[in-house]
Amino acid sequence: MLADLVAAGYRQIDVACTKCDRRGRVSVARLLTEYGPDKALPDLRGLIAVGCPRLQSRSITDLCGVMFPTLASAKDSNLPYGKITPLQSE
Numbered sequence: 086m087l088a089d090l091v092a093a094g095y096r097q098i099d100v101a102c103t104k105c106d107r108r109g110r111v112s113v114a115r116l117l118t119e120y121g122p123d124k125a126l127p128d129l130r131g132l133i134a135v136g137c138p139r140l141q142s143r144s145i146t147d148l149c150g151v152m153f154p155t156l157a158s159a160k161d162s163n164l165p166y167g168k169i170t171p172l173q174s175e
C-alpha cells in the first residue's frame with residue numbers, strides 16, 4: 086500500500102507503460118493526498134493509467150501495461166511490490 090512507499094523513503098515513483106508512450110513521475114505525497122495511505126499499489130496502476138486509450142481496450146494483448154519501473158528495479162526493496170508486473174504479461 087501507499088504507506089509502505091512512504092516508510093521505504095520513496096518521495097516520487099516513476100510510472101511507465103509498456104504499451105504506449107506514457108511515462109512520468111508521480112509524487113508519493115500527492116498520491117497519499119488523493120487516495121490515502123491504505124491504497125494498494127496494483128489499484129493505483131489503473132488510476133494512474135486513466136486517460137490511456139488502451140486502458141479500455143477489449144483486446145487483452147492491446148491493454149495498457151502501466152507499471153512502476155522504480156519499484157521493479159528496486160532490488161533491495163522489501164516491498165512486496167518490488168517485482169510488480171505489468172497489468173498483463175506477454
Ligand SMILES: [Zn+2]
Pocket residue numbers: 102103104105106107134137138139140148149150151
Ligand atoms: Zn498505456
